[in-house]
Amino acid sequence: MSIKEKTKFNPITWVLDVCEAIGTTITAFLGGIGRIAIFAGKAIYHSFTPPFYPALIMRQIINIGYYSLPVVGLTALFTGMVLALQSYTGFSRFNAESAVATVVVLSITRELAPVLAGLMVAGRIGASIAAEIATMRVTEQIDALVTLSTNPFKYLIAPRIIAGVLMLPALVFVGDIIGVFGGYLVSVYSLDFRPENYIHKTWEFLEYDDVMSGLIKASVFGFIVTLMGCYSGFNSGRGAQGVGAATTNAVVSSSILILIFNYVLTQVFFS
Amino acid sequence: MTNDNKQTKISLSGVYKSFGNNHVLNGIDLSVNKGKSLVVIGGSGSGKSVMLKTVLGLIKPDKGVIKVDGQEVNNISNKEQDNLMRKFGMLFQGGALFDSLLVWENIAFALMQKGKMSKSDAYDLAIEKLRAVGLKSDVATRYPAELSGGMQKRVSLARAIAEDPEIIFFDEPTTGLDPIMADVINDLIVKCTKDLGATTLTITHDMASAKKIADNVAMIFEGKIIWHDSVDKIENSGNEYVDQFINGRATGPIEMQL
Ligand SMILES: Nc1ncnc2c1ncn2[C@@H]1O[C@H](COP(=O)(O)OP(=O)(O)O)[C@@H](O)[C@H]1O
Ligand SMILES: [Mg+2]
Numbered sequence: 001m002s003i004k005e006k007t008k009f010n011p012i013t014w015v016l017d018v019c020e021a022i023g024t025t026i027t028a029f030l031g032g033i034g035r036i037a038i039f040a041g042k043a044i045y046h047s048f049t050p051p052f053y054p055a056l057i058m059r060q061i062i063n064i065g066y067y068s069l070p071v072v073g074l075t076a077l078f079t080g081m082v083l084a085l086q087s088y089t090g091f092s093r094f095n096a097e098s099a100v101a102t103v104v105v106l107s108i109t110r111e112l113a114p115v116l117a118g119l120m121v122a123g124r125i126g127a128s129i130a131a132e133i134a135t136m137r138v139t140e141q142i143d144a145l146v147t148l149s150t151n152p153f154k155y156l157i158a159p160r161i162i163a164g165v166l167m168l169p170a171l172v173f174v175g176d177i178i179g180v181f182g183g184y185l186v187s188v189y190s191l192d193f194r195p196e197n198y199i200h201k202t203w204e205f206l207e208y209d210d211v212m213s214g215l216i217k218a219s220v221f222g223f224i225v226t227l228m229g230c231y232s233g234f235n236s237g238r239g240a241q242g243v244g245a246a247t248t249n250a251v252v253s254s255s256i257l258i259l260i261f262n263y264v265l266t267q268v269f270f271s
Numbered sequence: 272m273t274n275d276n277k278q279t280k281i282s283l284s285g286v287y288k289s290f291g292n293n294h295v296l297n298g299i300d301l302s303v304n305k306g307k308s309l310v311v312i313g314g315s316g317s318g319k320s321v322m323l324k325t326v327l328g329l330i331k332p333d334k335g336v337i338k339v340d341g342q343e344v345n346n347i348s349n350k351e352q353d354n355l356m357r358k359f360g361m362l363f364q365g366g367a368l369f370d371s372l373l374v375w376e377n378i379a380f381a382l383m384q385k386g387k388m389s390k391s392d393a394y395d396l397a398i399e400k401l402r403a404v405g406l407k408s409d410v411a412t413r414y415p416a417e418l419s420g421g422m423q424k425r426v427s428l429a430r431a432i433a434e435d436p437e438i439i440f441f442d443e444p445t446t447g448l449d450p451i452m453a454d455v456i457n458d459l460i461v462k463c464t465k466d467l468g469a470t471t472l473t474i475t476h477d478m479a480s481a482k483k484i485a486d487n488v489a490m491i492f493e494g495k496i497i498w499h500d501s502v503d504k505i506e507n508s509g510n511e512y513v514d515q516f517i518n519g520r521a522t523g524p525i526e527m528q529l
Binding site for chain 2: 051136139140141143144146147148149150151
Protein backbone atom coordinates (compact mmCIF):
# COMPACT_ATOMS: atom_id res chain seq x y z
CA MET A 1 0.00 0.00 0.00
CA SER A 2 1.44 3.37 -0.98
CA ILE A 3 1.51 6.33 1.35
CA LYS A 4 -0.93 8.18 -0.87
CA GLU A 5 -3.52 5.44 -0.55
CA LYS A 6 -3.10 5.37 3.19
CA THR A 7 -3.73 9.07 3.71
CA LYS A 8 -6.71 9.25 1.39
CA PHE A 9 -9.78 10.05 3.45
CA ASN A 10 -12.38 7.31 3.40
CA PRO A 11 -15.46 8.16 5.46
CA ILE A 12 -16.47 4.54 5.95
CA THR A 13 -13.14 3.36 7.33
CA TRP A 14 -12.99 6.55 9.37
CA VAL A 15 -16.34 5.79 11.00
CA LEU A 16 -15.30 2.20 11.57
CA ASP A 17 -12.00 3.33 13.12
CA VAL A 18 -13.78 5.71 15.46
CA CYS A 19 -16.25 3.01 16.45
CA GLU A 20 -13.41 0.60 17.06
CA ALA A 21 -11.54 3.12 19.19
CA ILE A 22 -14.65 3.82 21.25
CA GLY A 23 -15.33 0.11 21.55
CA THR A 24 -11.87 -0.81 22.78
CA THR A 25 -11.88 2.06 25.25
CA ILE A 26 -15.23 0.98 26.65
CA THR A 27 -14.27 -2.70 26.91
CA ALA A 28 -10.98 -1.76 28.57
CA PHE A 29 -12.87 0.47 30.98
CA LEU A 30 -15.47 -2.18 31.82
CA GLY A 31 -12.75 -4.81 32.11
CA GLY A 32 -10.94 -2.57 34.58
CA ILE A 33 -14.10 -2.11 36.64
CA GLY A 34 -14.64 -5.86 36.60
CA ARG A 35 -11.10 -6.58 37.78
CA ILE A 36 -11.38 -4.01 40.57
CA ALA A 37 -14.73 -5.50 41.63
CA ILE A 38 -13.27 -9.01 41.78
CA PHE A 39 -10.28 -7.72 43.70
CA ALA A 40 -12.62 -5.89 46.12
CA GLY A 41 -14.67 -9.04 46.61
CA LYS A 42 -11.57 -11.07 47.44
CA ALA A 43 -10.29 -8.36 49.76
CA ILE A 44 -13.60 -8.27 51.66
CA TYR A 45 -13.79 -12.06 51.85
CA HIS A 46 -10.28 -12.32 53.26
CA SER A 47 -10.96 -9.51 55.74
CA PHE A 48 -13.62 -11.66 57.39
CA THR A 49 -11.98 -15.08 57.31
CA PRO A 50 -9.12 -16.25 59.55
CA PRO A 51 -6.22 -16.11 60.04
CA PHE A 52 -6.33 -12.49 61.18
CA TYR A 53 -3.26 -10.41 61.88
CA PRO A 54 -4.13 -8.11 64.79
CA ALA A 55 -0.60 -6.72 65.05
CA LEU A 56 -0.60 -5.73 61.39
CA ILE A 57 -4.09 -4.21 61.66
CA MET A 58 -2.91 -2.21 64.66
CA ARG A 59 0.14 -0.95 62.78
CA GLN A 60 -2.05 0.22 59.90
CA ILE A 61 -4.52 1.83 62.29
CA ILE A 62 -1.71 3.88 63.77
CA ASN A 63 -0.30 4.68 60.35
CA ILE A 64 -3.61 5.67 58.77
CA GLY A 65 -5.40 7.11 61.80
CA TYR A 66 -2.84 8.64 64.07
CA TYR A 67 -0.27 9.90 61.58
CA SER A 68 -2.93 11.45 59.35
CA LEU A 69 -4.32 13.53 62.21
CA PRO A 70 -2.12 16.61 61.62
CA VAL A 71 -2.93 16.76 57.91
CA VAL A 72 -6.65 16.23 58.38
CA GLY A 73 -6.76 18.56 61.41
CA LEU A 74 -5.08 21.42 59.58
CA THR A 75 -7.28 20.95 56.53
CA ALA A 76 -10.41 21.02 58.68
CA LEU A 77 -9.26 24.01 60.72
CA PHE A 78 -8.59 26.26 57.76
CA THR A 79 -11.67 25.07 55.90
CA GLY A 80 -13.84 25.96 58.90
CA MET A 81 -12.18 29.35 59.14
CA VAL A 82 -12.59 30.24 55.50
CA LEU A 83 -16.18 28.99 55.53
CA ALA A 84 -17.01 31.41 58.33
CA LEU A 85 -15.43 34.30 56.47
CA GLN A 86 -17.07 33.55 53.14
CA SER A 87 -20.53 32.83 54.47
CA TYR A 88 -20.38 35.96 56.64
CA THR A 89 -19.59 38.07 53.57
CA GLY A 90 -22.53 36.56 51.73
CA PHE A 91 -25.08 36.58 54.55
CA SER A 92 -24.28 40.09 55.75
CA ARG A 93 -25.56 41.35 52.39
CA PHE A 94 -29.08 40.42 53.46
CA ASN A 95 -28.69 40.68 57.22
CA ALA A 96 -28.59 36.95 57.86
CA GLU A 97 -25.26 36.84 59.71
CA SER A 98 -26.77 34.62 62.37
CA ALA A 99 -26.83 31.74 59.86
CA VAL A 100 -23.02 31.57 59.71
CA ALA A 101 -22.71 29.01 62.50
CA THR A 102 -25.32 26.73 60.93
CA VAL A 103 -23.75 26.91 57.51
CA VAL A 104 -20.31 26.16 58.91
CA VAL A 105 -21.39 23.12 60.91
CA LEU A 106 -23.60 21.64 58.19
CA SER A 107 -21.06 22.07 55.40
CA ILE A 108 -18.28 20.67 57.52
CA THR A 109 -20.06 17.59 58.81
CA ARG A 110 -22.00 16.70 55.68
CA GLU A 111 -19.53 17.49 52.92
CA LEU A 112 -16.22 19.09 53.54
CA ALA A 113 -14.72 17.07 56.36
CA PRO A 114 -15.34 13.68 54.70
CA VAL A 115 -14.40 14.76 51.18
CA LEU A 116 -11.32 16.76 52.10
CA ALA A 117 -10.12 14.18 54.61
CA GLY A 118 -10.69 11.49 51.97
CA LEU A 119 -8.66 13.41 49.40
CA MET A 120 -5.84 14.19 51.84
CA VAL A 121 -5.67 10.56 52.93
CA ALA A 122 -5.73 9.45 49.28
CA GLY A 123 -2.58 11.50 48.75
CA ARG A 124 -0.90 10.43 51.95
CA ILE A 125 -1.99 6.84 52.52
CA GLY A 126 -3.15 5.69 49.08
CA ALA A 127 0.20 6.65 47.59
CA SER A 128 2.26 5.00 50.28
CA ILE A 129 0.21 1.79 50.23
CA ALA A 130 0.56 1.58 46.45
CA ALA A 131 4.30 2.28 46.53
CA GLU A 132 4.93 -0.23 49.29
CA ILE A 133 2.90 -3.06 47.78
CA ALA A 134 4.20 -2.36 44.27
CA THR A 135 7.77 -2.52 45.56
CA MET A 136 6.96 -5.82 47.21
CA ARG A 137 5.53 -7.06 43.91
CA VAL A 138 8.55 -5.92 41.91
CA THR A 139 11.08 -7.39 44.35
CA GLU A 140 9.16 -10.70 44.46
CA GLN A 141 8.29 -10.28 48.14
CA ILE A 142 4.63 -11.04 47.35
CA ASP A 143 5.69 -14.25 45.60
CA ALA A 144 7.84 -15.04 48.63
CA LEU A 145 4.79 -14.64 50.90
CA VAL A 146 2.92 -17.25 48.88
CA THR A 147 5.80 -19.71 49.01
CA LEU A 148 5.84 -19.24 52.79
CA SER A 149 2.19 -20.42 52.90
CA THR A 150 0.86 -16.94 53.61
CA ASN A 151 -2.01 -15.43 51.65
CA PRO A 152 -1.05 -11.90 50.55
CA PHE A 153 -4.71 -10.85 50.65
CA LYS A 154 -4.88 -11.70 54.33
CA TYR A 155 -1.41 -10.53 55.25
CA LEU A 156 -1.07 -7.34 53.19
CA ILE A 157 -4.42 -6.20 51.93
CA ALA A 158 -6.99 -7.03 54.61
CA PRO A 159 -5.18 -5.14 57.42
CA ARG A 160 -4.94 -1.99 55.31
CA ILE A 161 -8.57 -2.08 54.22
CA ILE A 162 -9.85 -2.80 57.72
CA ALA A 163 -7.78 0.06 59.11
CA GLY A 164 -8.98 2.43 56.37
CA VAL A 165 -12.65 1.63 56.89
CA LEU A 166 -12.36 2.09 60.65
CA MET A 167 -10.02 5.04 60.86
CA LEU A 168 -11.38 7.45 58.27
CA PRO A 169 -14.64 7.97 60.23
CA ALA A 170 -12.58 8.58 63.36
CA LEU A 171 -10.44 11.11 61.51
CA VAL A 172 -13.50 12.82 60.07
CA PHE A 173 -15.14 13.02 63.48
CA VAL A 174 -12.08 14.81 64.83
CA GLY A 175 -12.08 16.91 61.66
CA ASP A 176 -15.72 17.90 62.29
CA ILE A 177 -14.85 19.22 65.73
CA ILE A 178 -11.74 21.05 64.58
CA GLY A 179 -13.55 22.51 61.56
CA VAL A 180 -16.39 23.87 63.68
CA PHE A 181 -13.81 25.22 66.08
CA GLY A 182 -12.09 27.00 63.17
CA GLY A 183 -15.36 28.66 62.25
CA TYR A 184 -15.88 29.62 65.89
CA LEU A 185 -12.41 31.21 66.12
CA VAL A 186 -12.94 33.43 63.10
CA SER A 187 -16.49 34.32 64.03
CA VAL A 188 -15.70 35.22 67.61
CA TYR A 189 -12.30 36.86 67.27
CA SER A 190 -12.56 38.56 63.92
CA LEU A 191 -16.28 38.90 63.15
CA ASP A 192 -17.34 39.86 66.69
CA PHE A 193 -19.91 37.14 67.27
CA ARG A 194 -20.85 36.45 70.88
CA PRO A 195 -19.33 33.05 71.83
CA GLU A 196 -22.44 31.64 73.56
CA ASN A 197 -24.59 32.75 70.63
CA TYR A 198 -22.34 31.10 68.09
CA ILE A 199 -22.27 27.83 70.03
CA HIS A 200 -26.03 27.89 70.47
CA LYS A 201 -26.54 28.45 66.74
CA THR A 202 -24.15 25.62 65.94
CA TRP A 203 -26.26 23.14 67.89
CA GLU A 204 -29.65 24.57 67.05
CA PHE A 205 -30.19 23.03 63.61
CA LEU A 206 -27.63 20.25 63.72
CA GLU A 207 -29.13 16.79 63.39
CA TYR A 208 -27.76 13.39 64.17
CA ASP A 209 -28.06 12.40 60.50
CA ASP A 210 -25.82 15.25 59.39
CA VAL A 211 -22.89 13.88 61.35
CA MET A 212 -23.74 10.25 60.73
CA SER A 213 -23.98 10.62 56.96
CA GLY A 214 -20.55 12.24 56.95
CA LEU A 215 -19.08 9.39 58.95
CA ILE A 216 -20.60 6.75 56.65
CA LYS A 217 -19.18 8.61 53.67
CA ALA A 218 -15.81 8.62 55.42
CA SER A 219 -15.94 4.88 55.87
CA VAL A 220 -16.67 4.36 52.18
CA PHE A 221 -13.83 6.73 51.26
CA GLY A 222 -11.50 4.84 53.57
CA PHE A 223 -12.42 1.66 51.70
CA ILE A 224 -11.87 3.35 48.33
CA VAL A 225 -8.46 4.78 49.23
CA THR A 226 -7.03 1.60 50.72
CA LEU A 227 -8.60 -0.62 48.04
CA MET A 228 -7.22 1.43 45.15
CA GLY A 229 -3.83 1.68 46.85
CA CYS A 230 -3.69 -2.10 47.24
CA TYR A 231 -5.11 -2.80 43.79
CA SER A 232 -2.64 -0.54 41.97
CA GLY A 233 0.29 -1.83 43.98
CA PHE A 234 -0.68 -5.47 43.66
CA ASN A 235 -1.05 -5.24 39.88
CA SER A 236 1.96 -3.03 39.41
CA GLY A 237 4.05 -3.31 36.26
CA ARG A 238 7.66 -4.37 36.44
CA GLY A 239 10.61 -2.25 37.56
CA ALA A 240 10.83 1.21 39.10
CA GLN A 241 8.54 2.58 36.41
CA GLY A 242 5.85 0.15 37.50
CA VAL A 243 6.06 1.41 41.07
CA GLY A 244 5.77 5.04 39.95
CA ALA A 245 2.79 4.33 37.75
CA ALA A 246 1.08 2.34 40.52
CA THR A 247 1.43 5.28 42.91
CA THR A 248 0.00 7.79 40.46
CA ASN A 249 -2.85 5.44 39.54
CA ALA A 250 -3.76 4.91 43.16
CA VAL A 251 -4.00 8.63 43.96
CA VAL A 252 -5.78 9.67 40.78
CA SER A 253 -8.29 6.81 40.74
CA SER A 254 -9.13 7.03 44.43
CA SER A 255 -9.56 10.82 44.28
CA ILE A 256 -11.95 10.58 41.34
CA LEU A 257 -13.85 7.68 42.91
CA ILE A 258 -14.20 9.67 46.14
CA LEU A 259 -15.80 12.58 44.27
CA ILE A 260 -18.13 10.27 42.34
CA PHE A 261 -19.18 8.27 45.38
CA ASN A 262 -19.63 11.45 47.38
CA TYR A 263 -22.28 12.56 44.92
CA VAL A 264 -23.91 9.13 44.81
CA LEU A 265 -24.01 8.80 48.59
CA THR A 266 -25.38 12.31 49.06
CA GLN A 267 -28.12 11.49 46.58
CA VAL A 268 -28.91 8.28 48.44
CA PHE A 269 -28.92 9.87 51.90
CA PHE A 270 -30.86 13.05 51.27
CA SER A 271 -33.43 12.32 48.61
CA MET B 272 4.20 -46.62 36.35
CA THR B 273 3.53 -46.47 40.11
CA ASN B 274 7.14 -47.31 40.71
CA ASP B 275 8.12 -44.57 38.36
CA ASN B 276 5.92 -42.05 40.15
CA LYS B 277 7.58 -42.78 43.46
CA GLN B 278 10.87 -41.84 41.93
CA THR B 279 9.64 -38.71 40.21
CA LYS B 280 9.25 -35.81 42.61
CA ILE B 281 8.38 -33.08 40.15
CA SER B 282 7.28 -33.35 36.56
CA LEU B 283 6.27 -30.85 33.93
CA SER B 284 4.76 -32.00 30.68
CA GLY B 285 3.86 -29.82 27.74
CA VAL B 286 3.87 -26.60 29.74
CA TYR B 287 3.15 -23.46 27.73
CA LYS B 288 3.08 -19.85 28.88
CA SER B 289 2.83 -16.62 26.92
CA PHE B 290 2.65 -13.01 28.04
CA GLY B 291 0.75 -11.39 25.19
CA ASN B 292 2.87 -12.03 22.12
CA ASN B 293 5.87 -13.05 24.17
CA HIS B 294 5.82 -16.85 24.00
CA VAL B 295 8.02 -17.70 26.95
CA LEU B 296 7.43 -21.43 27.54
CA ASN B 297 6.76 -23.54 24.45
CA GLY B 298 6.13 -27.04 25.73
CA ILE B 299 8.46 -27.71 28.64
CA ASP B 300 8.96 -31.39 29.48
CA LEU B 301 11.09 -31.95 32.52
CA SER B 302 11.22 -34.14 35.58
CA VAL B 303 13.29 -34.30 38.73
CA ASN B 304 13.78 -37.49 40.67
CA LYS B 305 13.48 -37.69 44.42
CA GLY B 306 16.59 -36.59 46.28
CA LYS B 307 18.32 -35.46 43.10
CA SER B 308 19.71 -32.09 42.19
CA LEU B 309 18.78 -30.76 38.78
CA VAL B 310 20.42 -27.63 37.41
CA VAL B 311 18.71 -25.74 34.60
CA ILE B 312 20.93 -23.57 32.45
CA GLY B 313 19.91 -21.13 29.76
CA GLY B 314 20.33 -17.56 28.60
CA SER B 315 18.85 -14.52 30.32
CA GLY B 316 15.20 -14.09 29.52
CA SER B 317 14.81 -17.65 28.30
CA GLY B 318 12.02 -18.31 30.79
CA LYS B 319 13.86 -20.08 33.60
CA SER B 320 12.27 -18.08 36.40
CA VAL B 321 8.85 -18.29 34.75
CA MET B 322 9.21 -22.08 34.65
CA LEU B 323 9.97 -22.26 38.38
CA LYS B 324 7.04 -20.00 39.13
CA THR B 325 4.61 -22.20 37.22
CA VAL B 326 5.56 -25.10 39.48
CA LEU B 327 5.04 -22.93 42.56
CA GLY B 328 1.64 -21.79 41.28
CA LEU B 329 2.79 -18.16 41.17
CA ILE B 330 2.22 -18.06 37.42
CA LYS B 331 -0.62 -20.05 35.85
CA PRO B 332 0.53 -21.93 32.75
CA ASP B 333 -1.63 -21.60 29.63
CA LYS B 334 -1.41 -25.33 28.96
CA GLY B 335 0.29 -28.41 30.30
CA VAL B 336 0.40 -30.60 33.38
CA ILE B 337 2.58 -30.09 36.43
CA LYS B 338 2.80 -32.77 39.09
CA VAL B 339 4.44 -32.80 42.49
CA ASP B 340 4.64 -36.22 44.17
CA GLY B 341 2.36 -37.53 41.43
CA GLN B 342 -0.35 -35.00 42.30
CA GLU B 343 -1.48 -32.51 39.73
CA VAL B 344 -1.00 -28.97 41.08
CA ASN B 345 -2.40 -26.80 38.28
CA ASN B 346 -5.87 -26.17 39.64
CA ILE B 347 -5.73 -26.59 43.37
CA SER B 348 -7.57 -24.62 46.04
CA ASN B 349 -5.94 -21.94 48.20
CA LYS B 350 -5.83 -24.36 51.10
CA GLU B 351 -4.13 -27.10 49.10
CA GLN B 352 -1.77 -24.49 47.71
CA ASP B 353 -0.78 -23.51 51.26
CA ASN B 354 -0.17 -27.14 52.16
CA LEU B 355 1.79 -27.75 48.99
CA MET B 356 3.97 -24.74 49.72
CA ARG B 357 4.99 -26.37 53.00
CA LYS B 358 6.96 -28.90 50.96
CA PHE B 359 8.83 -26.14 49.17
CA GLY B 360 11.63 -23.78 49.96
CA MET B 361 12.45 -21.08 47.44
CA LEU B 362 15.46 -18.83 47.09
CA PHE B 363 14.38 -15.97 44.86
CA GLN B 364 16.63 -14.36 42.29
CA GLY B 365 16.63 -11.02 44.10
CA GLY B 366 16.48 -12.51 47.59
CA ALA B 367 12.93 -11.22 48.17
CA LEU B 368 13.54 -10.67 51.87
CA PHE B 369 10.78 -8.73 53.63
CA ASP B 370 12.40 -5.39 54.21
CA SER B 371 9.96 -4.37 56.93
CA LEU B 372 10.99 -7.34 59.09
CA LEU B 373 14.19 -8.12 60.95
CA VAL B 374 16.51 -10.82 59.64
CA TRP B 375 15.41 -13.39 62.22
CA GLU B 376 11.73 -12.60 61.61
CA ASN B 377 12.35 -13.23 57.91
CA ILE B 378 13.92 -16.61 58.59
CA ALA B 379 11.27 -17.71 61.06
CA PHE B 380 8.41 -16.17 59.06
CA ALA B 381 6.60 -19.33 58.00
CA LEU B 382 7.04 -20.96 61.41
CA MET B 383 5.60 -17.99 63.25
CA GLN B 384 2.71 -17.53 60.82
CA LYS B 385 1.42 -20.96 61.61
CA GLY B 386 1.48 -20.07 65.28
CA LYS B 387 3.01 -23.45 65.96
CA MET B 388 6.02 -21.93 67.55
CA SER B 389 6.54 -19.43 70.33
CA LYS B 390 8.47 -16.28 69.57
CA SER B 391 11.53 -17.36 71.53
CA ASP B 392 11.62 -20.83 69.94
CA ALA B 393 11.31 -19.22 66.52
CA TYR B 394 14.17 -16.88 67.38
CA ASP B 395 16.36 -19.79 68.49
CA LEU B 396 15.58 -21.66 65.30
CA ALA B 397 16.41 -18.60 63.21
CA ILE B 398 19.78 -18.32 64.95
CA GLU B 399 20.45 -21.98 64.29
CA LYS B 400 19.66 -21.51 60.58
CA LEU B 401 21.83 -18.39 60.47
CA ARG B 402 24.73 -20.47 61.80
CA ALA B 403 24.01 -23.13 59.18
CA VAL B 404 24.60 -20.53 56.46
CA GLY B 405 27.70 -19.21 58.20
CA LEU B 406 26.36 -15.99 59.69
CA LYS B 407 26.79 -14.79 63.26
CA SER B 408 23.83 -14.33 65.54
CA ASP B 409 24.30 -10.54 65.77
CA VAL B 410 22.93 -10.28 62.21
CA ALA B 411 19.58 -11.54 63.48
CA THR B 412 18.34 -8.22 64.79
CA ARG B 413 19.31 -6.17 61.76
CA TYR B 414 17.14 -5.26 58.78
CA PRO B 415 17.87 -6.90 55.41
CA ALA B 416 18.70 -3.52 53.84
CA GLU B 417 21.63 -3.15 56.26
CA LEU B 418 23.33 -6.30 54.92
CA SER B 419 25.65 -6.80 51.95
CA GLY B 420 24.45 -8.68 48.88
CA GLY B 421 26.24 -11.87 49.88
CA MET B 422 24.80 -11.75 53.38
CA GLN B 423 21.31 -11.15 52.01
CA LYS B 424 21.69 -14.22 49.77
CA ARG B 425 22.68 -16.26 52.80
CA VAL B 426 19.73 -14.99 54.82
CA SER B 427 17.43 -15.89 51.92
CA LEU B 428 19.00 -19.31 51.87
CA ALA B 429 18.42 -19.65 55.60
CA ARG B 430 14.77 -18.69 55.10
CA ALA B 431 14.40 -21.21 52.26
CA ILE B 432 15.65 -24.08 54.42
CA ALA B 433 14.00 -22.97 57.68
CA GLU B 434 11.08 -25.38 57.42
CA ASP B 435 13.26 -28.34 56.37
CA PRO B 436 11.52 -28.53 52.99
CA GLU B 437 11.43 -31.62 50.79
CA ILE B 438 11.97 -29.59 47.66
CA ILE B 439 14.11 -26.48 47.27
CA PHE B 440 14.29 -24.15 44.28
CA PHE B 441 17.27 -21.87 43.85
CA ASP B 442 16.87 -19.09 41.29
CA GLU B 443 20.32 -17.85 40.31
CA PRO B 444 21.81 -18.20 43.79
CA THR B 445 25.25 -16.92 42.79
CA THR B 446 24.43 -14.20 40.27
CA GLY B 447 25.86 -10.84 41.29
CA LEU B 448 28.29 -12.26 43.84
CA ASP B 449 32.08 -12.30 43.67
CA PRO B 450 33.60 -15.70 42.74
CA ILE B 451 34.63 -16.53 46.29
CA MET B 452 31.24 -15.70 47.81
CA ALA B 453 29.63 -17.60 44.93
CA ASP B 454 31.63 -20.67 45.87
CA VAL B 455 30.69 -20.26 49.52
CA ILE B 456 27.02 -20.22 48.51
CA ASN B 457 27.52 -23.27 46.29
CA ASP B 458 29.05 -25.19 49.17
CA LEU B 459 26.19 -24.13 51.42
CA ILE B 460 23.64 -25.30 48.89
CA VAL B 461 25.35 -28.67 48.56
CA LYS B 462 25.66 -29.03 52.31
CA CYS B 463 22.12 -27.94 53.15
CA THR B 464 20.52 -30.14 50.55
CA LYS B 465 22.63 -33.14 51.54
CA ASP B 466 21.70 -32.57 55.19
CA LEU B 467 18.01 -32.34 54.38
CA GLY B 468 18.03 -34.99 51.67
CA ALA B 469 16.00 -32.55 49.63
CA THR B 470 15.14 -32.61 45.95
CA THR B 471 16.47 -29.44 44.36
CA LEU B 472 16.06 -27.49 41.17
CA THR B 473 18.61 -24.76 40.61
CA ILE B 474 18.73 -22.14 37.91
CA THR B 475 22.05 -20.67 37.00
CA HIS B 476 24.22 -19.50 34.17
CA ASP B 477 27.32 -19.99 36.25
CA MET B 478 28.97 -23.18 34.97
CA ALA B 479 31.26 -23.62 37.96
CA SER B 480 28.21 -23.53 40.16
CA ALA B 481 26.34 -25.99 37.95
CA LYS B 482 29.18 -28.51 38.03
CA LYS B 483 29.39 -28.29 41.79
CA ILE B 484 25.70 -28.61 42.58
CA ALA B 485 24.23 -30.77 39.85
CA ASP B 486 23.43 -34.44 39.52
CA ASN B 487 21.69 -33.65 36.26
CA VAL B 488 21.71 -30.66 33.96
CA ALA B 489 18.99 -29.48 31.61
CA MET B 490 19.27 -26.68 29.11
CA ILE B 491 16.36 -24.46 28.21
CA PHE B 492 16.29 -22.64 24.88
CA GLU B 493 13.39 -20.79 23.25
CA GLY B 494 11.00 -22.14 25.86
CA LYS B 495 11.88 -25.80 25.40
CA ILE B 496 14.21 -28.22 27.15
CA ILE B 497 16.73 -29.05 24.42
CA TRP B 498 19.10 -31.21 26.45
CA HIS B 499 18.83 -33.12 29.73
CA ASP B 500 21.43 -35.55 31.00
CA SER B 501 23.79 -36.28 33.87
CA VAL B 502 26.35 -33.60 34.68
CA ASP B 503 29.37 -35.73 33.66
CA LYS B 504 28.16 -35.76 30.10
CA ILE B 505 27.97 -32.02 29.74
CA GLU B 506 31.44 -31.60 28.29
CA ASN B 507 30.67 -34.17 25.59
CA SER B 508 27.01 -33.50 25.09
CA GLY B 509 27.27 -33.53 21.32
CA ASN B 510 24.77 -30.67 21.38
CA GLU B 511 26.02 -27.49 19.75
CA TYR B 512 23.71 -25.28 21.83
CA VAL B 513 25.05 -26.73 25.08
CA ASP B 514 28.62 -26.47 23.82
CA GLN B 515 28.20 -22.86 22.89
CA PHE B 516 26.62 -22.05 26.25
CA ILE B 517 29.08 -23.78 28.54
CA ASN B 518 32.04 -22.37 26.65
CA GLY B 519 30.48 -18.91 26.54
CA ARG B 520 31.00 -18.33 22.82
CA ALA B 521 29.29 -15.40 21.13
CA THR B 522 28.99 -17.28 17.84
CA GLY B 523 27.06 -20.47 17.30
CA PRO B 524 23.48 -21.63 16.91
CA ILE B 525 22.24 -19.43 19.79
CA GLU B 526 21.73 -15.94 18.48
CA MET B 527 21.48 -13.22 21.07
CA GLN B 528 18.61 -10.82 20.66
CA LEU B 529 20.56 -7.59 20.68
N1 LIG C 1 5.05 -11.34 35.14
C1 LIG C 1 5.47 -11.18 33.87
N2 LIG C 1 4.74 -10.43 33.02
C2 LIG C 1 5.14 -10.27 31.74
N3 LIG C 1 6.25 -10.80 31.23
C3 LIG C 1 7.02 -11.56 32.03
C4 LIG C 1 6.66 -11.78 33.40
N4 LIG C 1 7.62 -12.57 33.96
C5 LIG C 1 8.52 -12.81 32.98
N5 LIG C 1 8.17 -12.21 31.83
C6 LIG C 1 8.90 -12.29 30.55
O1 LIG C 1 9.23 -13.64 30.34
C7 LIG C 1 10.52 -13.76 29.79
C8 LIG C 1 11.35 -14.72 30.60
O2 LIG C 1 11.59 -14.17 31.88
P1 LIG C 1 12.39 -14.94 33.00
O3 LIG C 1 11.80 -16.28 33.21
O4 LIG C 1 12.44 -14.04 34.18
O5 LIG C 1 13.83 -15.08 32.39
P2 LIG C 1 15.11 -15.80 33.03
O6 LIG C 1 15.32 -17.01 32.19
O7 LIG C 1 16.22 -14.82 32.87
O8 LIG C 1 14.79 -16.10 34.45
C9 LIG C 1 11.10 -12.37 29.69
O9 LIG C 1 10.96 -11.92 28.37
C10 LIG C 1 10.23 -11.56 30.61
O10 LIG C 1 10.10 -10.26 30.14
MG1 LIG D 1 15.36 -15.35 36.16
